[in-house]
Amino acid sequence: MILNAIGSLNRRLFLRTFGIFMIGILAVSWPVRAEDAEIVNAKPAMWLVEKDQGKTYFLGSFHLLPKNYNWYNGLVQSSFTSADELVLEIDLSNEATAEIQAMFIQNGFFTDEDNLKNHLDAARYEKMLTYARKYMGQEEAAAQKMKPWFMAVNLSVLAIMSSGMDPDSGVDKYLAGQAQIAQKPISGLETPMAQMMALIDHPLDVQAAMLSETLDQLDDFKAVMNGYLDAWASGDGDRIASTMINDMRKYQGMYEALLVKRNKNWVAGLEGHINSGKTVFVVVGAAHLVGPDSVLIILQDKGYNVVKIQ
Numbered sequence: 633m634i635l636n637a638i639g640s641l642n643r644r645l646f647l648r649t650f651g652i653f654m655i656g657i658l659a660v661s662w663p664v665r666a667e668d669a670e671i672v673n674a675k676p677a678m679w680l681v682e683k684d685q686g687k688t689y690f691l692g693s694f695h696l697l698p699k700n701y702n703w704y705n706g707l708v709q710s711s712f713t714s715a716d717e718l719v720l721e722i723d724l725s726n727e728a729t730a731e732i733q734a735m736f737i738q739n740g741f742f743t744d745e746d747n748l749k750n751h752l753d754a755a756r757y758e759k760m761l762t763y764a765r766k767y768m769g770q771e772e773a774a775a776q777k778m779k780p781w782f783m784a785v786n787l788s789v790l791a792i793m794s795s796g797m798d799p800d801s802g803v804d805k806y807l808a809g810q811a812q813i814a815q816k817p818i819s820g821l822e823t824p825m826a827q828m829m830a831l832i833d834h835p836l837d838v839q840a841a842m843l844s845e846t847l848d849q850l851d852d853f854k855a856v857m858n859g860y861l862d863a864w865a866s867g868d869g870d871r872i873a874s875t876m877i878n879d880m881r882k883y884q885g886m887y888e889a890l891l892v893k894r895n896k897n898w899v900a901g902l903e904g905h906i907n908s909g910k911t912v913f914v915v916v917g918a919a920h921l922v923g924p925d926s927v928l929i930i931l932q933d934k935g936y937n938v939v940k941i942q
Contacts, residue, residue: 669700674865676703676803677872677918678711678942679928686909688902689715689941690928692872692918693804694864696797701865704806707942715913718811719905720804722827723820735825739832740782747776748783751840759847763787767794780839781832784846791853804915821898821916830889838885845879864918867942873922880919892925899930906936 679690689711697703704712712718749757760783764775767790775783800806811818834842849856863875880887898916905912920927928938 669698672698672701672865674701674703675706675867675942676708676864677867677869677921677940678707679921680939680941681906681931681936682939683906683936684909686906686911687714688906688912688914690914690916690921691803692864692867692921693802693915694861694918695802695804696792697801697803697861698796699798699801701801701861703803703865712807712810712913713814714911715816716910717817717819717905717912718807719902719912719914720808720818720820721916722822722824723818735828736782740779742777742779748778748780748843749776751780751836752844756844756847759851760787760843763847763850767791780836780843781834784839784843785831787850788846791850792857795854795857797857807913807915821901822894826897827894830894834885834889838883841883842886869922869940872918876919877923891919891923895920895925895927895930898927899934902927902931903934906931 676694677692681688681690691708691711748760752760761772761775764770764783764787767787768775778786808818859875863871866872877887877891880890898920902914905914916927923929932938
């Protein structure tokens with residue numbers, strides 16, 4: 633579950649925010665050596681909305697990628713080069729990162745007598761302790777005081793990093809760098825705080841379900857992550873939806889917070905870009921652009937002509 637959640641949020645934000653917890657504690661369980669790996673030619677899904685003289689491109693992102701994925705070429709490259717500005721989920725500043733770090737410390741731990749043992753069955757609790765030792769170097773006394781969402785995020789991010797995923801190779805990070813070189817303006821659809829609250833503002837039973845599914849996915853993490861990568865690289869909207877969204881919909885409250893509500897909140901800002909008369913390149917997590925509650929369905933329902941171009 634949380635692997636999808638991080639897919640629909642911004643992995644780079646998680647990495648920057650959780651860096652203080654990660655330094656020196658990575659255990660590389662499934663190493664991927666980019667220099668030895670075959671190049672994977674990806675064709676991520678893209679859509680176009682035209683209004684008057686303006687063009688707005690939508691690219692489905694994968695926020696971290698292995699270094700051997702080749703996706704910045706052809707239509708993606710030419711469309712981005714033609715754009716006047718880049719729009720991301722968030723425009724992250726160092727000041728915002730510091731604020732979020734403080735928020736995580738304030739909201740990530742039990743401050744009373746409660747602990748994770750009260751929210752997991754015995755088998756998953758032992759599994760949690762095993763992964764906490766493996767990825768975080770933490771023993772029971774420290775690990776059990778983390779709230780379920782915080783443990784799920786820490787374990788997931790560390791597993792992602794140890795599998796060879798690289799934040800510098802992610803779509804958002806790479807295009808932000810290219811935009812800076814070309815002096816294209818960069819803006820965000822939401823604040824970092826709003827993005828984080830979508831993940832953490834849930835009852836403990838929902839958090840515990842999220843952690844339980846995360847622990848189950850970590851048993852076969854490489855296969856789970858490869859499934860997400862393959863779906864993204866295919867550019868097939870239906871495949872992306874079935875792979876990235878279906879399991880999230882089992883937790884309706886989480887699905888509403890992570891995707892549905894955020895998609896609706898973004899539309900007003902997106903309409904401003906669509907009606908600006910400019911060429912705009914929008915990059916958001918692929919899960920936001922597919923399925924029945926996607927940003928693009930909302931725009932279609934408002935009368936915009938959305939065309940899949942890749």
